[in-house]
Amino acid sequence: MNNEQEKVSVSRQTLTVVADEVAGRINHLFRGSCPDELDLQARDKGCLVCRALIELEGELNSSVS
Numbered sequence: 174m175n176n177e178q179e180k181v182s183v184s185r186q187t188l189t190v191v192a193d194e195v196a197g198r199i200n201h202l203f204r205g206s207c208p209d210e211l212d213l214q215a216r217d218k219g220c221l222v223c224r225a226l227i228e229l230e231g232e233l234n235s236s237v238s
């Protein structure tokens with residue numbers, strides 16, 4: 174594994190949402206299938222933070238070769 178410097182491409186919107194969530198400025202909706210301590214892999218398509226995670230994780234997975 175030597176891909177730490179590899180560039181990935183996600184939208185500014187997605188990065189902004191993820192940064193805001195990590196910094197505590199916004200949070201998951203927690204009305205649908207948002208990840209919790211029981212299921213960290215859950216994603217809710219109606220949640221802004223989850224949608225950003227889906228895009229980011231998809232990009233990270235697709236860039237691993």
Ligand SMILES: [Zn+2]
Pocket residue numbers: 201202203206207208217220221222223224
């Ligand atoms: Zn969520």
